[in-house]
Amino acid sequence: MRELVVLGTASQVPTRERNHNGYLLRWDGEGLLFDPGEGTQRQMIRAGVSASQVTRICLTHVHGDHCYGLPGVLSRMALDGVAHPVHVHYPASGEPVVGALVALATPGIDLHLHPHGSAGEIADGLSIRPLDHRIEAYGYRLVEPDGRTLLPERLAAAGIGGPAAGRLQRAGVVDGVRLEDVSVPRRGQRFAFVMDTAPCDGADELAEAADVLVAESTFADDDAELAAQYQHLTAGQAGALAGRAGAATLVLTHFSSRYPNVTPLAAQARAQAPHTTVAAANDLDRVGFPSRRPGG
Incomplete structure (x- = not known):
């Protein structure tokens, strides 16, 4: 089964309707948890997701809204007696933060820490590319082998x-x-996760021909100066990323609390990616993978 479970969609601070970040990708026998922000453990309960499904945790960077949920998730896994290995991937410069968060968690799981510091493959089919943010950040790309x-x-x-x-x-x-x-021939499916970043080559490489692209959309196009100042994407820039990449589905997320209604952001992204299915994510959404493309 392949499915994206959206656990949280807020940037920086949660709102009444949106929790901090959190995204679980169910990919055949693996469960990849991306950027678990504060409250992710509770969001997993609300979404009907078991902590035992998580096999990898992937952090784009160590800003709090992308990682403060890590101790709770790990503690829940220990409480549930998860026996399989759990791998945590994160930028090497975030080692002190990740170490502190792991130290807070209940021990008892087979935890493997994998810091990374350059582009490349970090696990079977899973690769990273550097993003352009205020601290070291990497996006993730998962590719199924062609068949x-x-x-x-x-x-x-x-x-x-x-x-x-x-x-x-x-x-x-x-x-x-x-x-x-x-x-x-059947082209393998592709998933890309592009979080906090200004437009950059790394984001383009991650998004190339993705079946599902998850991209931050922190700001509306009218706030492009703020986006540039804080090194984030606007909705239009996220759409342009998907359009250049030929992505089949774009999932917008990581919304600033200044936008109680994100429908206009989806419209701005859609205008830049007319051949892409664009959705503004809500907490607890489930996103299936689109049907395979001809020859793919």
Whole structure:
């Protein structure tokens, strides 16, 4: 199953309707928790998400609204007796903050800390790129390997069915029938997470051809000067990012409390990405992955 569960959508301070950041990506057998801000543990309960589903925690940077929920989440995992390893990824310069937050958590889980300091792959299919914020920050990109989609009519014509089809996918050839003879290429799905940043090359690289792009939209276009001052994206800049990248779905989040109504922000983003499905996220939203594109 692949699904994004939005746990919180506020920047800097929570509001009556929006909790601090928090995003759980359910990706087959993994659960990647991005930027758990204060209150994430409670939001997980409200969303019906179990702490035992979390296998990785990915911090873009160590500003409080992106990481102060870490001790609570880890403590809940210890309370629930989570036995599998839990990996935490974060910028190396944030080591003192992450160390302090981990020290506050209840011990008892198999925790692995992974600081990073440059672009590259940090786990199987999971890579990072630097962003342009006031402190060291990185965005995340998860890519499924390319594969092939079996075509039932070609399988039937070749006399391949049942367990033989599975063997064909694993071995590449069965009884003289090649996998490429009965299938078409399938591009792996791609997820990108771009949080606090000014427009930069790293954001573009993360977003390239994403099926689902989560991007901050802290400010409206009318407040572009504030966005530049604090090194954040406006809604229009988030939309332009998605448009340049050819993203299928853009999920806007990390809204300033100055905007009680974010519908105009979604419209500003949509104007820059006419071929992208744009949604302004609300707490507890669930976002499915779009249908695979032709040839993808």
